[in-house]
Amino acid sequence: MHKLITILFLFIDLLVDGQSHPTMVNIKGGIFLPLYSLDSQKTIVKPFFMDIFPVTNEDYKKFILQNPSWSKTKIKSIYADTNYLHQWNSDTSFNAQIALSPVVNISWFAAKKYCECQGKRLPTVAEWEIAARASETKPDASKDFKFNQWILNWVSKSNPKVLPHVGSTFKNYYGVWDLHGLVWEWTFDFNSALTTGESRGNSGLDNTFFCGGGSFASKDINNYASFMRFASRSSVKAKYGVPNLGFRCVKNKIGS
């Protein structure tokens, strides 16, 4: 009888653990300074859970089966452009070889909806950047030359025709895979990256187009890859589908 109970307990333990965050890990939070900002604009990030992997085509198919109004033929054009799920053959099918590759050509609206349906949400820029500055061994490798060089190498390569599967790059300090080296990822507040189309260097924001726009100096001049991410966030619109832009979800820690 005792054995039986122990087994049951173990089973329930597994179940509870497995149920609460089976595919997520804890990110400890910290302070994030946006790329173009003053010291006073430090963002404090609370600890949160992050998906270990980017969302795959297979994951996204499950969502489509339950939410058919988000399939590629039914989605409203306010929520996605014509690139939406371009790599899929139909509303619910794609080549088996990309099943475990990250889903791309996905709009911000669709990514946001997907996360909501999992009881999760999209990460903020600050959350994403804090998780992504971890190398394999350090929680903050933003000053690590080798780490930055590795990311830059990826950024400067062209996209492979078939995206590799998730879990094919490296697992960082927190246990999160593929934050660099596979696809770029949507963030909840990507639209906080403000530049005018023509702004260069320190020209500043065009004051008639943007309210505010006083300072436009970078804090992280050595981190070229973070410039690239900033540029990419400032150039996309929420309904865009982009062949190397995917997403993953995060979740608040209970009580935070």
Added chain:
Amino acid sequence: MKLKIIALCIATIFIFSCNEKEEKECCKKDINKTEEVVKDEMTANESIFNLESKWLKQNKDSISLKELSNKITVAAMVFTHCESACPRIVADIQRIEKAFSKEELQNIQFLLISMDPLRDTPERFIEFSKEHQLNDNWICISSNNDATMEIANVLNVRIKPLAGGGFDHSNTIHLIDKNGNIAFQQNGLAQEPTEMIEHIKTLIK
């Protein structure tokens, strides 16, 4: 002992059923939505009336965007604590307002959408309306962070929160027709509203 086992079993069932419930709810919502879409074929794919967010007006009434469909709408995203651009954007819209007769204005409404839901309460909006002499034809609305971000993205408005509680943001005036489609957008402050006025005139003809 037996009791414990029963309790465990009940707990197990409970865990399972909770989870199931949670999962289905999201889909259920979506199924409802699909039905609504079928019923409501008048709402075009590009219409902002597709958004289901709930908003609070300055008179504390709840409003959804669909309810804006009886008039054409001239809209802008603002925050009332803004010291530089927002008063100017309001002045720019008032300039547009002045270009129309009383009769024409019966078909036009002016909408200020808050990008600062925490501070732009109905009370604050009433104060702001008084300060800027906004008449009954002006609607000021605010919602939550999610809805705010969603509408900003639909209107292609960029918003960067600043440390002092303010925002850097795009200055755009949007013209929305009775079907919720964006008919025209005027970018930048203190522009000659000639084009905007022309577009409004075509819509109210």
